[in-house]
Amino acid sequence: MPHVNTTIIIGAGIAGVHAAESLRNEGYQGQIMLMDRDSQMPYDRPPLSKEWMKEESDNANILLRNPAIYEKLDIDLKLGVEVTGIDSQRKTLDTKDGSSYEWEKIILATGTSLRTLALVGDDLRGIFYLRKMDDAVAIRDHMQHVKQAVIIGAGFIGAELASTLSEMGIDVTIVERSSYPMENIVGRQASAYFLDLHKRHGVQVITEDAVTQFHGEGKVEEAITAEGRRIPCQAVMIGVGVIPNTEVSVSQLEIDQGYVVNAYGETSVSDIYAAGDCTSWPYQGASIHIEHWDHAVNHAKTVAKNIIHPQSAPYTYTPYFWSDQYHVRFQYFGHAKEWSKTVLRGSAETDAFTIFYLDAQDIVQAAFLANQPKHALPARRLIQQQKPIDTQALADVNIALKKVPRLQGESNTSV
Known part of the structure; x- marks a missing residue:
């Protein structure tokens, strides 16, 4: 029999580290193994193209956690370990160095690879x-x-x-x-x-x-x-994009632009979960795939909760990412593959504006912010409410965003 409540997390990136930490912080008493084929301590990738590249941040500052944290939380960190196979019937996991591990739950947090x-x-x-x-x-x-x-x-x-x-x-x-x-x-x-x-x-x-x-x-x-x-x-x-890492697999595992998971982070194979950039997950009635830092963190935390208390915490996250370029902080909320119209609030000439993406019913599906952090919370709420909105008022900078009138009409499925 496997070790009682042994959870193995494959991938020690943003999702993997937060999943391990959240399991312990939520009261998980079992054994936690955090594996990664990289031999370096888990680190944060976004600064590599910004502060770290300009030598405004050193190696210690981009570590996801102080190394002592893993020992404090009793997380067995196994670096330089490559998983070669998973047996979902016997509940064993094999690695390239010839080792074999027993498990009760697995979290796939394998991230992405560059095109x-x-x-x-x-x-x-x-x-x-x-x-x-x-x-x-x-x-x-x-x-x-x-x-x-x-x-x-x-x-x-x-x-x-x-x-x-x-x-x-x-x-x-x-x-x-x-x-x-x-x-x-x-x-x-x-x-x-x-x-x-x-x-x-x-x-x-x-x-x-x-x-x-x-x-x-x-x-x-x-x-x-x-x-x-x-x-x-x-x-x-x-820099021509990334693809989900899905080479760690079993025959019954459904894969479509990543490991397909339900609202609780469960894959198509019992007791195998997946979190972060390597997944496709349900959002507003569709299955979507995104590669964002914020998603990786929140998805991992949700999966951890559902491992401790199965199907207790559906993932209701509104997608969000940001980018810093020159003096401009960009923020994007929601997810819109297509839209019927856009509404501009502010002026691009001042480097401070927000663009809203609306469907045919004038329901906000996404928002793009440039140097307007004060709009972050009300924009997210507009997306979550999924109600038709007065587009003229939405464009009027003299009307506070939180006071823009909602119109009568049927709303879409809420997030």
Whole structure:
């Protein structure tokens, strides 16, 4: 028989660490094993593209927890351990080093991996992906002698890197395939603002083009695009998205853009849960997949509660993420794959505005905030209430957001 109440958490990133900590803080008395194939102490990834890259934060400051916390909470932290197989019938777990562990519950918190490109010359020195601490260390060391850098991909990681490198005095060029970066997430209006923001800070942004090869003698010296542009550079950062890590699996486990879980974090296999970026989870009647720090934390905490008290705490989280670029703090609440209209509150010219995304019934589905943190709470409430709203009042900066009239009409399924 397995150790009484043994829970094994696979992945010691944001979700895994918070799941382990929450289990103990919620009163879990059993054994907790926190495994990760990385050999470094669990650390926070977002600062790697911002404060840490500019040497405004040291290694100790980006650790998710002081190492002493794991011992204090009696969490068995197993680093440099790669899981190779799970037997859901015998309830055993095998690792690459030949060890085998028994379990009663498993939490899959395996996170995501970077999408990669296969380009001519991509083996030259000075070409990087940013995912792990080792990547960040290599980039920061290399940047000491870089004057020109190319960033492939204008997603949030690429945009944050562009902001960071530009503030370090490096000439930055972003190359993006689409006409408007992240338009499918934030819409044309916000996307155009992103482009203008970077251009105002001296970043060259090339859209509707793609890097196809690199030239250099041992190290990168030039990036060449499909349209024939030749961009001098001594460093290249590639940020073209991520994919969920779902290689740790069993045959009955349902996977669709991540491990599919219900409102309690349960997978399709009994006693196996999943949390964070590696999951697809129910939100407003649909199954969605997102990769946000805030989601990873809250999802992990909810899963921990449901392991202790099964199906006691449905996950009712409103998606949220943020991004810091130059002097602007961006915040995004909700989740809208499509919308019928947008409402602008404020002015993009002042770098302080909010864009609301509404459906055909004038119900707010999402909100994008630029330098307006005071709108965070009322915007989240508008999304959670799922009631039709007066759009003219919503756009009027003279009416407090919390006082914008709700209209009569049927609401959608609440979050």
